[in-house]
Amino acid sequence: MNRAYLPGILAMAAIVLASNILVQFLFGQWLTWGAFTYPLAFLVTDLMNRIYGAGPARKVVFAGFVVGVICSLIGTQVMLQGDGYTYPAVTLRIAIASGLAFLTAQLMDVAIFDRLREGRWWRAPLASTLVGSSLDTAIFFTVAFSGALTFIDPANDVAWANETLPLLGAGPIVPLWVSLAVADWLVKLTLALIALIPFRMIVTRVMQPA
Secondary structure (H helix, E strand, O other), X not given: OOHHHHXXXXXXXXXXXXXXXXXXXXXXXOEEOHHHHOOHHHHHHHHHHHHHOHHHHHHHHHHHHHHHHHHHHHHHHOEEEEOOEEEXXXXXXXXXXXXXXXXXXXXXXXXXXXXXXXXXXXXXXXXXXXXXXXXXXXXXXHHHHOHHHHHHOXXXXXXXXXXXXXXXXXXXXXXXXXXXXXXXXXXXXXHHHHOHHHHHHHHHHXXXXX
């Protein structure tokens, strides 16, 4: 593999590893700390796509996927204690949801970016990240917490995530996991806009004539 891709692979691996750890800790009522680190994966993918092309970007995605799978498998074997019972740090549903959402969303990001790469500089990273982020959120939270998919891991009790509450504390009555998904999605959209700044700066610096 080209050594030039190594920074992207290491950055993606670090982001996936950090997000797998931080997703276990709440930030306020509706978010986890992982919501603030995971969107950086789209920035890495888009930078690789703009600088090196779609092929290298996919390689970085698959490297991140492998790291995510390894982290999830380790997490399923780590047992935590709480309220008088033992539970895995990462459940099977979380592991499946995380891997499926990451791979699908990132590959979609690569495809959309590649399709729009000849347009204005901001169109490809913005459109690909918005679509990829939306897909990632929808897949992850549905597979991980929807009561309709309990057959994936019957031993995992997701009743807490299906408790009905006002959306984000003020909207229509929905399962808790829907509020978590919407909050996560809003953070991703916000960071997608902010990420255009470092994207532009890094691309300009790397691709300027020597």
